[in-house]
């Protein structure tokens with residue numbers, strides 16, 4: 001299958017600084033790719049290169065197989081994008097904005113307007129002036145605008161920036177429908193990994209212009225499960241620790257009246273049974289989970305500072 005987007009060794013140099021450094025990844029139809037990284041990591045610059053807003057210094061970008069540099073018209077015909085804030089006319093209604101943008105794309109885009117308005121859940125407010133819209137509504141109208149040309153690749157640069165939790169859920173629901181039902185490939189950037197947790201299939205973590213992790217969400221949740229610790233409060237913690245080391249080769253840490261050990265959910269019952277069988281009394285059990293946010297900072301901190309000077 002030809003990826004909706006394929007990026008190979010993409011690099012951008014500003015002055016003497018590599019702000020995007022040898023980035024490669026692909027996004028396939030029906031897939032939501034979360035492009036995550038701290039401020040200044042290079043997300044927007046990468047997105048601006050994909051959409052032809054700024055030229056790449058080197059490397060290759062293909063959209064549905066078309067090279068962005070050599071075949072821009074064909075490549076960009078397959079893209080819908082909202083970069084930073086959607087560009088809207090505040091004194092016009094949402095509908096007038098959509099009609100104006102549909103003019104760029106022709107009759108087909110006009111015939112899609114009502115379906116798109118429904119999809120983004122704006123039927124009740126589409127006739128109101130954009131200046132009366134909340135930030136969430138403006139973002140949804142921006143997405144509607146980006147959908148007019150029936151893109152195969154939808155690119156959203158920080159669409160949840162400044163949205164309240166409700167607004168984030170609304171955007172998330174819209175994007176899931178677009179990926180699942182319309183089989184769109186979607187790139188969504190954010191500096192907040194936790195915000196993308198329930199939305200993305202794949203996460204690309206960018207720092208100092210380089211992709212430092214590229215993982216499926218499933219791999220990330222497995223990693224979090226692997227790092228889970230369980231705390232057992234019991235009467236003989238040192239003895240319990242010795243028992244578990246001998247029987248299961250588990251290394252545990254004793255703190256006060258507790259032992260803490262790395263343990264997946266499905267093994268907790270076995271440990272309880274064994275310790276009880278050995279006459280250790282368990283008074284309390286607590287799961288100690290690493291949050292996605294902690295994992296994110298761990299991955300960023302383990303990234304070696306690179307010389308970004310060319």
Ligand SMILES: Nc1ncnc2c1ncn2[C@@H]1O[C@H](COP(=O)(O)OP(=O)(O)OP(=O)(O)O)[C@@H](O)[C@H]1O
Pocket residue numbers: 014019037038039040041042043044045046191
């Ligand atoms: N036109 C430009 N000229 C010079 N440097 C630039 C230009 N545009 C971006 N940069 C620099 O490139 C780096 C990456 O910026 P970019 O906007 O791509 O980051 P980002 O990941 O989108 O960050 P944010 O989360 O703040 O949006 C930054 O150090 C920025 O200052």
Ligand SMILES: [Mg+2]
Pocket residue numbers: 043044045157158
């Ligand atoms: Mg940005």
